[in-house]
Amino acid sequence: MADTDTAIQPKRTGLTRTQKRRISRGAQYAVLVAAVIAFVVSADWGRLQNQFAQPAIAKQLFPELITVALKNTVLYTLSGFVVGLALGMVIALMRLSSVGPYRWLAGIYIEIFRGLPALLIFIFVGVGVPLAFPDVQYPGGTYGKVAIALGLVSAAYMAETIRAGIQAVPKGQMEAARSLGFSPARAMVSIVLPQAFRIILPPLTNELVLLFKDSSLVLFLGVTLEQRELSKFGNDLASQTANSTPILVAGLCYLLITIPLSLVVRRMEAKSLREIR
Secondary structure: OHHHHHHHOOOOOOOOHHHHHHHHHHHHHHHHHHHHHHHHHHOOHHHHHHHHOOHHHHHHOOOHHHHHHHHHHHHHHHHHHHHHHHHHHHHHHHHOOOOHHHHHHHHHHHHHHHHOOHHHHHHHHHHHHHHHOOOOOOOOOHHHHHHHHHHHHHHHHHHHHHHHHHHHOOHHHHHHHHHOOOOHHHHHHHHHHHHHHHHHHHHHHHHHHHHHHHHHHHHHHOOOHHHOOHHHHHHHHHHHHOOOHHHHHHHHHHHHHHHHHHHHHHHHHHHHHHHHO
């Protein structure tokens, strides 16, 4: 009787889970290809080229695009990164301090400068501080002003990254250093911080990428022709030529820097994962 029941059971004709997954993936690819084709066919490439890709206008940007705009963008970014890293280190150590007021001040700073738009910080540095303190002069002029503005923007994020890196170092490292006669400060500088920076190097490099893009806010500080960065340079030339090609070329210059840096970040993150495993 059992053999008869087994024999009369209908055979399963449905698709397997693997087959369903393949069909679903194929459908997604088909939709993506259809969307790309529709975009390519419907776009007016002639008008786009006329407005954004004029070789004659692009040639007019050189060599100032490299010798002025790109150079200033790199200088602004690196100076802001140095200021932000130094300030972020101090704030991170204050955040980990056993002294309550230090922790509170660091926490307030992080919450305020992480919550405010970067544009407001630039306006505060460029307009608010000179109004409040007329006799105060920024060291380095505009370059110092930009470095401070970018440093204030990035320090809050770097502080939290550095704090997380320090806390990721095993406590036994500090205890071992103290047992060898190291003072707390020397143990932190010589033992803990080098290990912490090895851990946080990928996110710090990613912060450099973000800072490179934030340097475009320099245009709100009223820079001179020789102090223009990529965005200001592209915007000025676009107004002069009544064409958007300078803006597109300036954007490509950003990609020339950010894409390699992003690749470096991914490689470092992959290396860190391999070391952990």
